[in-house]
Amino acid sequence: MNKSLAIPPLLVFDLDGTLADTAADLVSTLNAILTQEGLAAVSFKDARAMVGAGAKALLQRGLKANDVVVEEERLDQLFADYLDHYEAHIADESVLYPGVTAALDRFEAAGWNFAVCTNKFEAPSRLLLTALGIADRFKAICGKDTFAVSKPEGDALLQTIAKAGGDPRRAIMVGDSKTDIDTAHNAKVPVVAVTFGYTDLPVETFEPDRIIGHFDALWDAVEEISAVFHVA
Ligand SMILES: O=C(O)COP(=O)(O)O
Numbered sequence: 001m002n003k004s005l006a007i008p009p010l011l012v013f014d015l016d017g018t019l020a021d022t023a024a025d026l027v028s029t030l031n032a033i034l035t036q037e038g039l040a041a042v043s044f045k046d047a048r049a050m051v052g053a054g055a056k057a058l059l060q061r062g063l064k065a066n067d068v069v070v071e072e073e074r075l076d077q078l079f080a081d082y083l084d085h086y087e088a089h090i091a092d093e094s095v096l097y098p099g100v101t102a103a104l105d106r107f108e109a110a111g112w113n114f115a116v117c118t119n120k121f122e123a124p125s126r127l128l129l130t131a132l133g134i135a136d137r138f139k140a141i142c143g144k145d146t147f148a149v150s151k152p153e154g155d156a157l158l159q160t161i162a163k164a165g166g167d168p169r170r171a172i173m174v175g176d177s178k179t180d181i182d183t184a185h186n187a188k189v190p191v192v193a194v195t196f197g198y199t200d201l202p203v204e205t206f207e208p209d210r211i212i213g214h215f216d217a218l219w220d221a222v223e224e225i226s227a228v229f230h231v232a
């Protein structure tokens with residue numbers, strides 16, 4: 001049997017804005033830090049689009065919204081405070097998007113494996129997925145700090161696939177932002193974009209291979225890609 005066919009096909013999921021709607025907890029944490037510093041909170045609407053480039057970028061955008069620039073050392077301290085607060089409130093309001101569990105069940109029954117490739121740090125990612133009851137479904141959970149490189153570098157995805165025991169020729173990325181689509185393009189891995197995440201521009205702008213508005217549509221999108229890319 002063709003050796004590569006012995007390797008199960010792999011779905012690699014982004015986390016924030018793809019598997020889980022985490023914006024409320026991320027923005028609440030940002031505002032807890034801004035308030036602690038005597039600065040104005042940012043509106044959920046404004047801050048939601050800031051999510052996607054990592055927590056430090058979110059923090060910096062919140063400071064910038066207050067026209068405040070802090071030097072590196074102070075930013076590191078605020079970021080440490082941010083992570084402490086976030087880990088204590090990791091899933092106060094965060095929930096899985098509709099259809100995630102059913103989609104994982106269907107693909108698992110068809111022999112697919114799963115991994116996570118996120119710009120959230122690995123520890124809070126594990127904490128969140130455990131709190132949401134699905135951490136043990138992933139062969140690998142890789143965060144911004146798992147490898148020397150992070151998204152949008154293609155190698156962040158390729159190393160995630162390797163860590164999950166997968167084959168890049170039999171892998172598909174699922175994400176919500178330009179960062180994810182660029183990562184997949186850089187790794188030459190097909191990508192399905194979801195429309196319900198935190199992208200500041202419509203995802204079609206970034207030319208994913210397929211676009212879905214609900215996880216119930218993931219099966220057909222992957223079927224189409226698999227036929228084209230000979231994944232499954
Ligand atoms: O934590 C972030 O800002 C982004 O995380 P994501 O890569 O899971 O979307």
Ligand SMILES: [Mg+2]
Nearest residue numbers: 014016017176
């Ligand atoms: Mg995301």
